[in-house]
Amino acid sequence: MRDEHHEELARRAAAGDRAALETLLAEIRPSVLRRCSRFLPCYQDAEEACQDVLLQVARNIGGFEGRSRFSTWLHVIIANGSRQTYRALKRRAAEQGYAEMPVDVPDARTTSVIAGSRLDLLDALERLEAARAELVAPMVLRDICQLDYKEIATHLGIPEGTVKSRIHQARGQVRQYLLAGL
Template identity: 90%
Template sequence: MRDDQQEELARLAAAGDNAALEALLAGIRPRVLRQCSRFLPCYQDAEEACQDVLLQVARNIRNFEGRSKFTTWLHVIVANGSRQTYRTLKRRAAEQGYAEMPVEVADARTTSVIAGSRLDLLDALERLEASRAELVAPMVLRDICQLDYREIATHLGIPEGTVKSRIHQARSQVREYLLAGL
């Protein structure tokens, strides 16, 4: 689905058009799943996050005011939903007595090292959120969702220079966490 079609369906859905909402959800599902997969290395976890994101879109579409593009609004929901799914999975693992989240043994010949680094990044973002929460959203929107600085500034309601500064600070802090092995 093209972005302009999404924008129109989002506008109609925000105004209460249920048919537009259904079409929007069906149209964005593949994109949402791909984006959730950027955060979560396990396909089943990405699917769970995708379902949660689609539910959040359906519940909150009336709050979409069109001040930013729908895709920007969606990126924020995807980032938050994926990170929330990761926190839930970590909590479940802890409740079941695991020191860390259980990971299926994978064949090293077919598994990318990126999967492990994504989990490390999510842990680092969680740690950063605990100490400097205002730095997390700009970095996630830029480095994971790949939005440009202007879109991030518009969405967050802060100057573009502040966005760049926060991203720089976040990257430095996350780099320290990753180098220290969390």
């Protein structure tokens, strides 16, 4: 029921209904923040990514054509926004002269094995994107956003078999990166 409500709000917002856009953004915010947290283990980083995602939705809703579900469209923006936030955080740390992102107080990045593995995964995805960019989106949409193969194929405009093949190749490459310790 909620998904259908969001689909309707998205269609109205895409058609220029400002009130529908405001309602949509307010309603999806908790879910966007939760999903950004899947990528970024530090709450402040997830919050930054969430704000960027909501801004992207607001800016680009006019381009939502309804070919795929709004939730699929949103998952792509969340994945890209979270990865972009991570890259920006790494760039800021490097500009400040840190080899790694600085840690002043204990946080999830250094105290949690799960958090550390998320950051390792983001690094591995960065390497994969540099080597074989076409493999990243299918893997992220399947393994992190948990979309089914058919939704991914529809969104990317490629056959379902190609989606499965790319996911298989991406997983193998990411596994190698993770095992090699990046």
